[in-house]
Amino acid sequence: MAYTTIKKPSDYFNTVLYTGNSSTQSITGVGFQPDWVWCKSRSGDNHAIFDSVRGGQKQLRSNTTDAELTRTNAISSFDSDGWSMGSQPEMNSSGATYASWSWLGANGTASNTDGSITSTVSANTTSGFSIVSYTANGTAGATVGHGLGAVPKMIIVKSRTSVDSWIVYHAGNTSAPETDYLSLNTTDYTADDAIWNDTAPTSSVFSLGTNAPVNGSGKNLIAYCFAEKKGFSKFGSYTGNGSTDGTFVYTGFKPAFLMIKCFDNARSWVMWDTKRNPYNLSTYGLLADTNDTENSGYNVDLLSNGFKLRTTGSGENGSGFNYIYMAFAEEPLVGDNPATAR
8 A cells, every 4th residue: 555645644735623712813824824614613603604715794694595794803814824804793602612624725816727618716625625716607618727736525615695595416426427426515415417517627727517516607716626635635425334333434444534424315504623523432413414512422433444323313324325425634644754543
């Protein structure tokens, strides 16, 4: 097995927990200047999603179809070790505890003309993550450059200017994922539509149909794109067995973050991380599609080489149900910083 090229995954993705103060504060401990910040109150509130391409005062919520919201008291700056913010309640209410997940892009943008639609891209080709801003043209077969230099395994798209669902492409979603899509803001199972123009993404572009949520003429959209990097990220699928001695899924690293979605039954997007769940069992889940509080009972073991379901719950391990997942590493399985058991 070849060693991973990313020796320290936390240089590219990290989870930070913090407590709100309803005033100004700087969140540190990220370890890098983040380009995508996703915050969620553990006691219940909307998700708060920001990125450096749109700007730190432009909020999206994964649990709603809302257009982009201007929040003058949200992120005032993306800093070398985190970010600074004001009193925006969904990310900084006094005494509330929060989970935040941060990804490193390019700490800057570039114009990308690989597709028929010119995009603005912040791409990190080492970690396989890019933020892509584009204006739709409503043309079937339009293409958008993503800047990864590798084929994306997952793409999340949201309209900034209109009330539309979050649209998700995932390579594990059915045998022909380019013909189907999922919605991050709903429990809906996979739907067959020409969202992606029935065309698989390439190492340079992703394709669009005429569907309004991804290519409504004149709409401004943002896409978060992920290519798989050995020892750092994994975007796969598995079938549940309905047992507390559940399915084991090999990732090749110890997951720091895991999100799971059943794609052939209506179930929520469940999120775990090793900061909220420092020991196995990992039981505390947050749901990407709701403003719910953090709840226990989402039982999974986050292991040195993957994860194992420890629940009969149909949201994660229903017998014969099929699931997709996205996972980012805390430690690689091999190399200079090998993973250890929890």
